[in-house]
Amino acid sequence: MRVAIVSESFLPQVNGVTNSVCRVLEHLARTGHEAMVIAPGRGPSDYAGFPIRTTPAFRLPFYRSFRVGLPSGEIMTALEEFKPDVVHLASPTVVGASGMTAAARLGVPAVAVFQTDLAGFARQYGMRGADAAIWGWLRHIHVRAARTLAPSSATMSELNAHGIPRLSLWGRGVDLQRFNPGHRSERLRRELAPNGEVIVGYVGRLAADKRVHLLPGLAELPGVKVVVVGDGPAAKSLRRRMPDAVFCGLRTGTELSEILASFDVFVHTGANETYCQAVQEALAAGVPVVAAAAGGPLDLVQPEHNGLLYPADSPEEMRAAVARLASDEDARTRMSGNARASVLHRTWSALCEQLVRHYETVSSEDFQPHEEDLGRWKPWKARVAEPSEAHAGT
Template sequence: MKIAIFTDTYDPDINGVARTLKRFTNYLSDQNITFKIFAPKTQTGEYVSDHIHRFKSLPFFIYPECRLAFPNLLHLKSELEHFSPDLIHVATPFNIGLCGIYYAKKLNIPLVGSYHTNFDYYLQFYNLEFLSTIVWKYMNWFHRPFKKLFVPSPETLNQLKRHGFTNLEIWGRGVDCQLFHPHYDKLKVRKNYGIKRKYLLTYVGRLAPEKDLQTLLATAHILPAQISGQIQWLIIGDGPLREDLESEAPDNMLFTGYLKGQDLAEVYSASDLFVFPSPTETFGNVVLEALASGTPVVGADSGGVKNIIQEGVTGNLCTPGNAQEFANAITQLIKNDSLRTQMGFEGRKYALTQSWDTIFEHLLWSYSTVIREINEQKYA
């Protein structure tokens, strides 16, 4: 099987789409499956590989981690014909994704896609709700040609069904339980960040409006004084709101910028709670990473996050935007060490069932089904 993946974001970009695709292509390499990525050039340093074809690009104004590429179409067609894939997978609904659809039709190559980002949900956080109808019309039009559209969670599948999408199939997400685990040196993390307070609460993600970090700040400000005085917050990530958030944050909130690999895993492991107010996730990779690290999660009862957290077992789900509910949940768990420990144990146990290899094996089986059906139609 030879797979061409068209995406407007890829490693070294730091977001869920890029990380998932990098994990997938690593798996393909391990399985000796041939693939080629068509993706934008980025401003950060990127390794040179025969597996990647890069295009000039500019950042997308709502979501700078996704870039608008400007491909040379003749060059792209030549590259694709030379590669001769058995299947094209389109991962994003921008310029490169459009190229993938166009050439799948033109060259008669089986086409599938994946849906990663709730752009419609983002609109309310950028005062662009008036574009909602247009966005959904475009998304329906864009995804209609796909023989299968892979979505990361049951919640996202149901949302797209309500908007008339078809050929939907769940492509879940796994977690590296060898990297993310509860057994790192917690004292080392505390020493690295000068943490002297009893409890460590962590957020990981982009510092942008759609993550609803105003609710996180409001929660931190309204926690009871006797609880707040024992808490150190670590805010891990970067983005357009960082400067404003730092100016509004309480004294016990430290901003680290992006962390990755073992540096990130160590912080998850050392944390007593992971707090994630974002209501816009199609999945919520960071939530699963926290659970794998034995850290209970207090998250928004919305999007894919509600499919990961088992209420009262691995964490708590709160009404999106309701800082008081988040504060109450945090207070309850901070006061109850045994419950928090049990939730961490249950979270780790759940994460151990979420194997990337199993998830990717199922995706390749779905690819094979699409290719076989197309070939049967050709020669019928």
């Protein structure tokens, strides 16, 4: 198949969207498909042997490391030249909306992968009245997709409640070699917690939408050493509030594998996770998890089996759950033994094979886009014969 991926972010920006797109590209390369990527900002010219086309982007003033793409006629041009069988929209918002419009005009079916809780993100930054506008915009994009893939059962229910049609469940895979209890390092543990403390770790962006302001409450627990992996706009304030915590900064590759496997407890403070890859990676590394009972973690954390869930609006119960595991070595050992087994079936290979089946299904269907595009929708072969019309309105 020929797959065009239009993504809201890509390398060098590292996040859940980028990670998923990279794993999909690697799978497509291994299995003999053709692909290309359209993404905002400066980045590599290729990945896994596939070309990357870039579009204009700007940085958010309150989050300089986060780039937002801008609509561009380059998207239509790139799709016309590549002639895809399917368009994969990775967390479509702005660039993805342009990709959806271009796909509809060209008569190419689109698979939209919902990945970011934009309404929750906005609320964490004080934009509490934006929910209706955000969901209205997301509906505008997703009603034109041949299929929308939701990463978790909780997200799927929310999408359904907001009128998003043609939903299917598609989770995220995990690299079981990279995230493995075998990477646990006693040498590293002595460096991180020289007094033998229980290591409670967090891995992720240090930003308001991840509610990292809750971490200082854990640093006060007796016998606990908080270890923070990641970077973001909240890093400076967290360092000031947790002078005794260990801040590792952004880590990747074997360094991240070793640090994560060396935790005793993994804590996730966010409450707006559509999936939460960090939780899955911790489980694969054999680390029991404490996470909010909301969104993606509901599918991953089985209370008393591989971790604990706390009410999303209760920092006190999060602290109590961490304190309980920190003080109960037997419970940690039992949950650690169950953690990896709980995600063994969630490999990227299996998930990407499932994704390709979605591609094949929508490519074989005679899908009609939303009525606003019906007047200009024609089959792909007809569009090829009318190249000048395809540029209309771009």
